[in-house]
Amino acid sequence: MYLQIMEQIKQRVAVGEWGRGEEIPSIRQLAVALRVSVITVKRAYLELEREGVIVTQHGKGSIVASDPDLSPRLYDQELAEHLEQVVRLGILLGLTPEELTSRLRAAMDRLIASRLTKERL
Amino acid sequence: MKDLSVHFAGVSKKYPHFALENINLELPTGSIMGFIGANGAGKSTTIRILMGLVHQDQGAVHVLGHAMPAEQVAAKLDIGFVSEDMRLYKSATIAWHMEFIRSIYPRWDQSYAESLLQRFDLKPQQKVKGLSHGQRVKAALLLALARRPRLLVLDEPTTGLDPVARHEVLGELMAVLADEERTILFSSHNTQDVEQISDQITFIDRGRIIDSDDKEIFLDRWRRLRLVLPPEATLPRLPGIVQVSGSDRLPVLTTNSFESAMVSACHDMGATVQAVDSMTLEEIFVASVQGGRERQTV
Numbered sequence: 001m002y003l004q005i006m007e008q009i010k011q012r013v014a015v016g017e018w019g020r021g022e023e024i025p026s027i028r029q030l031a032v033a034l035r036v037s038v039i040t041v042k043r044a045y046l047e048l049e050r051e052g053v054i055v056t057q058h059g060k061g062s063i064v065a066s067d068p069d070l071s072p073r074l075y076d077q078e079l080a081e082h083l084e085q086v087v088r089l090g091i092l093l094g095l096t097p098e099e100l101t102s103r104l105r106a107a108m109d110r111l112i113a114s115r116l117t118k119e120r121l
Numbered sequence: 122m123k124d125l126s127v128h129f130a131g132v133s134k135k136y137p138h139f140a141l142e143n144i145n146l147e148l149p150t151g152s153i154m155g156f157i158g159a160n161g162a163g164k165s166t167t168i169r170i171l172m173g174l175v176h177q178d179q180g181a182v183h184v185l186g187h188a189m190p191a192e193q194v195a196a197k198l199d200i201g202f203v204s205e206d207m208r209l210y211k212s213a214t215i216a217w218h219m220e221f222i223r224s225i226y227p228r229w230d231q232s233y234a235e236s237l238l239q240r241f242d243l244k245p246q247q248k249v250k251g252l253s254h255g256q257r258v259k260a261a262l263l264l265a266l267a268r269r270p271r272l273l274v275l276d277e278p279t280t281g282l283d284p285v286a287r288h289e290v291l292g293e294l295m296a297v298l299a300d301e302e303r304t305i306l307f308s309s310h311n312t313q314d315v316e317q318i319s320d321q322i323t324f325i326d327r328g329r330i331i332d333s334d335d336k337e338i339f340l341d342r343w344r345r346l347r348l349v350l351p352p353e354a355t356l357p358r359l360p361g362i363v364q365v366s367g368s369d370r371l372p373v374l375t376t377n378s379f380e381s382a383m384v385s386a387c388h389d390m391g392a393t394v395q396a397v398d399s400m401t402l403e404e405i406f407v408a409s410v411q412g413g414r415e416r417q418t419v
Contacts, residue, residue, distance in 0.1 A: 001316070002337060032299045035292055037153060039320040043337045 005044035024062050124150040126272050126304040132180030141328045151301040155315030156308040158325035164308040201265030204276035209249045216245035226268045234267035255286035275307040279314050316402040331413045343405045344379035349393040357390040363412035375408050
């Protein structure tokens with residue numbers, strides 16, 4: 001569950017809702033607002049600090065790091081996980097690497113085509 | 122020393138057909154403990170001992186610094202207790218109950234009580250006998266919350282509530298925790314509610330505490346490993362295996378003391394680790410109850 005909280009906070013930082021160097025809610029305040037336990041938020045803050053997204057000053061609360069640099073790293077990691085999952089399913093279905101690649105290309109073409117039609121509309 | 126709101130040390134209580142054995146429990150001030158057990162596991166007996174309603178045969182119980190049951194009058198001024206079987210006066214209104222509680226407890230907070238009436242969508246002039254189950258639970262909770270107790274003890278607060286009422290109740294419980302001096306102990310067999318709002322989790326089964334820990338640590342150390350074994354291979358021996366299911370070649374191991382080193386240990390023994398799945402609190406609860414019972418019967 002703390003992973004979901006981390007994700008939410010990263011998104012808030014990524015879209016600039018929580019600006020760099022800005023103070024963020026205390027663990028307890030955020031727990032009450034999100035209706036999750038204090039310990040879950042505490043865990044999320046600890047991990048975010050380790051990743052350099054936020055900085056916690058003892059007794060003062062936490063602020064967003066001045067250079068969180070997170071969106072590329074965040075999405076890169078997610079992409080890697082999804083790709084592994086794709087390969088795993090491919091092996092399960094007995095697909096050759098070539099077949100898997102062409103399936104990926106086909107999926108890409110479909111998505112891009114549908115996005116283009118939407119933009120035209 | 123940690124600041125504990127509730128402390129049980131070696132507490133036992135024997136009944137002809139049921140016994141609580143050697144209960145040890147620590148609840149730090151400012152946290153929420155979810156107390157999970159099947160029906161008849163001993164949740165309510167433990168809570169009644171905590172409240173001084175049942176006297177333990179052995180062991181020491183301290184609640185908010187008061188020894189129980191000897192100092193229960195002083196302790197109860199600061200404990201708000203809501204249980205399923207607590208009855209309100211049927212022919213009296215909610216407003217009458219509010220006035221009644223206010224006359225007893227000096228710390229009653231009328232404006233908080235009124236805001237709770239609104240948030241819980243209750244009408245003060247309504248008589249208790251006309252209330253639905255959900256409204257009764259919310260009314261009882263309102264009467265306990267508005268006293269601003271330092272410790273809230275809730276026996277199955279969300280059982281039988283519809284999703285909207287459950288959401289309201291859980292939300293109010295969280296709001297209580299905004300003040301870090303306040304502590305909540307609530308029992309439930311709804312693991313979803315417990316997983317959402319608890320800091321501490323305690324499992325009880327057949328009158329014994331089978332596990333108790335910080336929630337995040339709890340969730341972290343339970344994992345399900347799905348392995349593929351080469352033919353003729355035997356299952357690797359790993360620490361903390363609670364259950365083995367699946368087939369010979371495709372075993373599924375449930376462990377309560379997972380570490381990432383386990384995965385490489387499996388590889389070293391020739392097994393392929395297909396997946397390491399985290400588990401929901403419900404799955405963990407069922408696995409630990411079944412694991413504990415198997416060990417007892419062996």
